[in-house]
Amino acid sequence: xxxxxxxxxxxxxxxxxxxxxxxxxxxxxxxxxxxxxxxxxxxxxxxxxxxxxxxxxxxxxxxxxxxxxxxxxxxxxxxxxxxxxxxxxxxxxxxxxxxxxxxxxxxxxxxxxxxx
Amino acid sequence: xxxxxxxxxxxxxxxxxxxxxxxxxxxxxxxxxxxxxxxxxxxxxxxxxxxxxxxxxxxxxxxxxxxxxxxxxxxxxxxxxxxxxxxxxxxxxxxxxxxxxxxxxxxxxxxxxxxx
Numbered sequence: 001x002x003x004x005x006x007x008x009x010x011x012x013x014x015x016x017x018x019x020x021x022x023x024x025x026x027x028x029x030x031x032x033x034x035x036x037x038x039x040x041x042x043x044x045x046x047x048x049x050x051x052x053x054x055x056x057x058x059x060x061x062x063x064x065x066x067x068x069x070x071x072x073x074x075x076x077x078x079x080x081x082x083x084x085x086x087x088x089x090x091x092x093x094x095x096x097x098x099x100x101x102x103x104x105x106x107x108x109x110x111x112x113x114x115x116x
Numbered sequence: 117x118x119x120x121x122x123x124x125x126x127x128x129x130x131x132x133x134x135x136x137x138x139x140x141x142x143x144x145x146x147x148x149x150x151x152x153x154x155x156x157x158x159x160x161x162x163x164x165x166x167x168x169x170x171x172x173x174x175x176x177x178x179x180x181x182x183x184x185x186x187x188x189x190x191x192x193x194x195x196x197x198x199x200x201x202x203x204x205x206x207x208x209x210x211x212x213x214x215x216x217x218x219x220x221x222x223x224x225x226x227x228x229x230x231x232x
Contacts, residue, residue, distance in 0.1 A: 091159070109157075
């Protein structure tokens with residue numbers, strides 16, 4: 001089974017609107033972390049936001065927030081007030097706290113295009 | 117603080133040639149990783165290391181070798197390059213201690229490798 005699933009290959013959003021990028025995960029580890037990364041066309045990987053499995057509140061970082069629904073095993077990224085510079089690939093990732101090797105698992109990504 | 121430094125940024129290899137991709141980090145991270153990203157795809161783990169002298173295979177290790185003689189350096193060796201190894205290679209590092217999993221991956225800027 002896939003550890004991280006991103007079901008939206010591509011998304012479009014109007015500038016200044018909010019957009020939600022979906023991510024579901026699969027783990028039996030009680031301790032895990034969820035991460036979102038942005039990859040613009042220039043290619044670098046930029047860390048955006050983190051959510052821990054024991055965190056009671058949804059994480060927020062500026063215009064980014066993470067809609068964490070533990071029972072549904074989902075960790076959707078919400079970008080508010082979209083800007084043209086938000087056009088990029090977005091990857092959801094998970095790190096399991098106690099598993100051997102402590103690997104990061106990545107989804108296949110969602111390509112976001114912001115329309116002026 | 118340079119973060120994760122990868123060299124070279126670009127390289128063209130002929131089939132059968134060998135090369136080493138260099139990676140260094142100055143954040144005193146214990147974990148280091150090598151990923152490859154094929155066009156339009158997500159990240160696949162090649163090898164990782166949990167500390168100096170310890171390495172382990174990831175999802176796609178065939179055709180590659182690594183070593184970790186120091187905390188800072190984690191070179192990736194390609195032996196007998198093949199066209200299937202044409203990809204963008206990312207080195208990354210992270211810190212991990214016990215059950216804590218809130219340290220994100222810090223990525224280098226990538227190496228774009230073409231094998232012809």
